[in-house]
Amino acid sequence: MIEVKEVEEPKRIPILGSIGGMYTVFKHLFQKPVTVQYPEEKENQGDRFRFRIYLSTDDCVGCTLCEQVCPNLTITMVSLDKENPRNKRKIYPSVNFGTCTVCRNCEEICPTDAIYLKDVFETARTKNSFFYSPTDLEKNEDEVRR
């Protein structure tokens, strides 16, 4: 036979709980607000935060490894008329930031560290202008035509 234990409910004083809740609410008045006023002040990002892809055309050897490793065809190789003895085929990666998932495979696989990512994240642009040519990838964000 199973004995059913009767659990006594803790005795509550009616108003005390409400006053406790009110005190908890009032306590938060003196804490610092967590809101960040974005365009004027910026929160610190983590040290390992990366977003924007940069390219150094002097170092690129045109091995197309980044194009092969890119999971969603974000990187396509385009030809660029630039004298570079190490890049005889004259092909360089171009990036469509509309589909980039920032997986950082391209940075990892690049044999000459020509592709690298920086913590620039303010890359808002108009429609259909997410495509960055190799020369765009060399420039800073505010120099690129939007």
Added chain:
Amino acid sequence: MNLLTRIATILSFLGHYPAYILAYIIETLIVIIFATVVVAGMVYFFRKYMARVQMRIGPNRVGKFGILQVMADGLKLIQKESIMPQGRDDLPYKVAPLIIFIALIMGFIFIPYGPLAWLGTLTVTHSDVSLVILFALIAIMPIGELLSGIVSNNKYAVLGSLRGVAKDVSFEVPMMLSVLAIVMMASARNASPLDLNGIVQAQNIPFAILEPLGFFVFLISMAARASYSPFDMGESDSELVTGNTTEYSGLRFGMFYLGLFGTIFLGSMILSTLYLGGYNGPFVNYVGFIWLLIKTLVIVVISLTIWLSMPRVRIDKFVSFGWKYLLPISFINLVLTGFLVLGGIS
């Protein structure tokens, strides 16, 4: 010396009667402006307080520290098209917000504001029965609430107004009983216990200390009168859209909105007048008005904290709470006050 005679002396070059008539008009205008500014300030203060309690910043874009946000909101409400439902009862639909707003603004006329420096006492109306008139005005407000719900041809509005009226009925009897205890206490010391000024002058010891039960009942009643969060059954925004104000838009909705915040301030002012000694305090002849404002502000902060910390009570629970707890408590308060008055402790 009071504000009226002060203005009349300044205008005395016009002759006796024109000066006094003009002084009356100016004094009334001052009170109306004071009431409007205070109500707008309450909206700003509430938004800022709520934001800080929730660890946000609150309005801070329009003007310095977002002070002009309320004016911007008001302008927006004035510009908006007032959409009215089909099948409404036209006259009551348009009168209902006015009833609430005008009753609220008129309520400010009867508060004893107390003296302030050179101006003398700021009290507008010196009536022997100002307490009765004040509570009559407060009792008008539920009519606006009821009308707005039942004439706007909307089931949510009807349900909201019915809930609101059920709430009003269940707290107003205890509220008036606790006010009766105040009058009993004041009549032991003062010849005119129905005058708010007399009640303030009778409070050598604040009545909140002498009758804490009455203070408790009156605080809850004033919270229910202003119908904010634990007692916002009339609005019930999670189930009844916005209750009785569902079909209102534009300036008419703004009147209901200002009515809510104004009632909080007016209720806090009445509470501090009746229970916390009103304008009494050190240097009463110079800064009496400031004392009243400080006491009111403390009550306002307590009210807003109640608002922000409690969920809505179910309507049947509040009705049973009103009749089964508040009413007996206020009767006990009445009996205890009788003993205090007979014992001469007041």
